[in-house]
Amino acid sequence: MKSVLSAKHFHDEEAAYKFVEARLWPNGPVCPHCGGVERISKMGGKSTRIGTYKCYQCRKPFTVKVGTIFEASHVPMRHWLQAIFLMTSSKKGISSNQLHRTLGCTLKTAWFISHRIREAMRVNGLMMPPMGSGGGVVEADETFIGFVGGAKTSVAWSNKNIVFTLVERGGSARSFHVDGVRAADLMPIIRQNLSREAQLQTDEMNTYSYIAKKEGIDHEAVKHSKDEYVRREGDRLITTNTVEGYYSIFKRGMKGVYQHCKEKHLHRYLSEFDFRYSNRIATGYDDLARAEKALKGVRGKRLTYRTTNQ
Structure with a gap:
């Protein structure tokens, strides 16, 4: 050995x-x-x-x-x-x-x-093909993490960082640090990253239904408020368990390993978790192949931290 x-x-x-x-x-x-x-x-x-x-x-x-x-x-x-x-x-x-x-x-x-x-x-979004091409299933969900400015309030998630994630079932993940969960916040991301052939599956949040109708995307939702987490319609499995599984790994890492993350660095942590998920064993990458792929991404990405807006 x-x-x-x-x-x-x-x-x-x-x-x-x-x-x-x-x-x-x-x-x-x-x-x-x-x-x-x-x-x-x-x-x-x-x-x-x-x-x-x-x-x-x-x-x-x-x-x-x-x-x-x-x-x-x-x-x-x-x-x-x-x-x-x-x-x-x-x-x-x-x-x-x-x-x-x-x-x-x-x-x-x-x-x-x-x-x-x-x-x-980190992968340049302009270089990535649309998700769900050929009728593939793409799950979407949002989560809340950390505190903007480090301060806590008693108002639910009002001052938390909001993360929106798209996961293609059996494929890659793409996460974004967004300002809110309104249609104006999520529609540009869905429009840029989803193929019109994709099957979008989400929870019952009205924003997703509105976006799907507006963009002409096939959409199905599971009703978590009625304790529905998986539904089968013919040969289609309707669920958001895949994207929630991604979030379980992300939150264990952010809370258990990294513990603290400033808002200005969150996009890089998202890139890290997206990279590992998108290049996992199921997509044909072992640890060595994943490390070599990360190595090939080092060009043109020098950071200096000499300015305050990094």
């Missing part, structure tokens, strides 16, 4: 660079400064940093870190790879405190690493 964590790229810095280069540059080095692929050579010498190349078109040196979440980071590449594997293979996430203890880095560094990996997991 051999542990996946015994792989050389998790322990040797040069092997870690080669591992990342093979995934980000499958056809050979690409200069991040000018985009050139010719007249590039690897630099040698005892004082040269590991993985440094020089482009003789723009005459600038570079490594595979440039233009990625790794840029300007002093964290060893092997530790980045360890952190990516731990975050993508932990079903409910792994806290910065745990990363700090496991990697032997400071808590501040662990927090730095984890937020950048969440950014690598």
Whole structure:
């Protein structure tokens, strides 16, 4: 029996660079400064940093870190790879405190690493195909978590963060931090992410019925107020149990592992849980394949936190 964590790229810095280069540059080095692929050579010498190349078109040196979440980071590449594997293979996430203890880095560094990996997991919505194509079932629901500004009130969910999620049965999940649960808040999301062929299944909230009618989407609802959670109509199973199962994992992670989340960072935590759910065993991804997919998402997503509006 051999542990996946015994792989050389998790322990040797040069092997870690080669591992990342093979995934980000499958056809050979690409200069991040000018985009050139010719007249590039690897630099040698005892004082040269590991993985440094020089482009003789723009005459600038570079490594595979440039233009990625790794840029300007002093964290060893092997530790980045360890952190990516731990975050993508932990079903409910792994806290910065745990990363700090496991990697032997400071808590501040662990927090730095984890937020950048969440950014690598984030998928550009414009690149995603519509959900429910070909008549697939898409479940939708909303939940409330945390407190806006950190203050509690006695008025139900009035000052909580609102999360809206679409889950394609047997497929992917997409979650959004929204301002409310009115049609004006949810309709643009449904319009952008759902195929007109989709079967939308929700609870009995009137907003969903209104949106489905307005958009011409096939819609069925289960009546939780009458203790109805599953209904069968012919060969169709009407339920929201799939999206509620997603929320059970999300809330266990947010409350049990992360415990605290500022409103401005919530979208990245949603990306993390969406990524793991959408790339689970049932969709053909094991832990190693999921980690490699996250690694391929590191390009063009550098975070600096130098401004107050991040």
